């Protein structure tokens with residue numbers, strides 16, 4: 347029997363605001379000189395301590411929602427999610443149940459869009475350390491992370507392969523890093539992943555779901571899909587249904603192991619937090635947050651492709667801020683060297699951490715002496731490229747901006763890379779319009 351993978355992702359991202367989510371304690375769990383120093387009655391869960399929501403964290407959450415194409419709720423609220431675990435001193439986590447700040451977004455992948463169900467705000471738990479002291483096994487607890495602002499992004503079950511999962515997750519990470527609201531460092535745990543996995547025989551939604559938790563790399567996420575696919579297939583082939591449960595991914599053996607049978611939402615006994623009033627999100631506030639949106643990676647990639655950089659290289663550059671700064675500096679100094687710089691950086695032919703953009707350009711000048719800058723030479727070449735590709739011309743006229751990148755690439759191919767990118771672009775724009 348052949349099956350279709352049906353997977354939804356849950357992504358947790360710790361925000362790097364100055365203070366925690368519901369108190370004034372410093373939010374810096376990774377650099378704290380010792381455990382339990384950034385604490386107060388609120389984040390220690392003392393009776394009677396009152397939480398006050400962090401406005402900047404809410405704005406960052408909405409910013410993420412906007413960048414993921416979400417709608418923003420006009421009224422939102424915080425709820426208590428009850429469960430008992432030593433890292434949760436109150437016995438409940440402040441989260442959002444039925445009125446998240448952001449909902450119904452979408453992120454494109456080359457395998458199809460992944461719809462975003464919701465983006466909501468919650469607080470992180472404290473951190474447990476299991477250790478051995480004087481020969482005894484002990485569990486130590488560090489409250490520096492307790493109540494750090496945590497954004498959760500939940501997707502619809504639109505992921506159908508390990509490759510699509512990796513592409514989607516990288517895209518979300520790059521978007522959030524571009525926003526500057528989180529480091530998304532998977533090793534430290536400021537970005538954490540969960541997968542909801544099931545298999546379908548006919549493409550319809552299956553009647554079971556297995557949750558894989560504690561995934562701390564894109565590769566492990568992809569691996570968990572592959573191993574679960576094989577495990578579910580065997581069970582389904584026997585005419586049985588996999589048990590609805592939570593499993594943990596073990597990187598050392600590349601298997602998942604059962605942790606507990608899945609709680610239903612009702613088990614958390616959600617109810618509105620009576621200590622925090624509902625949050626009214628005005629159109630003006632959303633507009634103000636929207637005005638902070640920087641240029642997003644997909645748009646940056648398109649801009650680089652238009653400048654004649656191949657798409658695969660553009661993707662690498664955009665996901666690395668230091669490389670991107672270098673390219674921006676080269677562009678400012680002299681845009682005609684940008685293609686060469688992109689190629690050399692991606693292929694590790696220049697050490698961008700040692701060679702300054704100025705030095706790099708000086709080293710290239712002689713190589714570029716034979717660039718084609720004469721418009722009367724370039725124009726007929728460009729006209730031929732356009733005449734040879736009528737369907738791409740139609741795409742461009744229908745609004746597909748990346749069609750321009752295709753033409754720049756074709757002109758470069760026809761001139762063995764000697765066409766001046768700036769002039770080629772200018773001519774292309776005028777001939778196409």
Ligand SMILES: [Zn+2]
Pocket residue numbers: 366369370371384385386387388389390
């Ligand atoms: Zn505190």
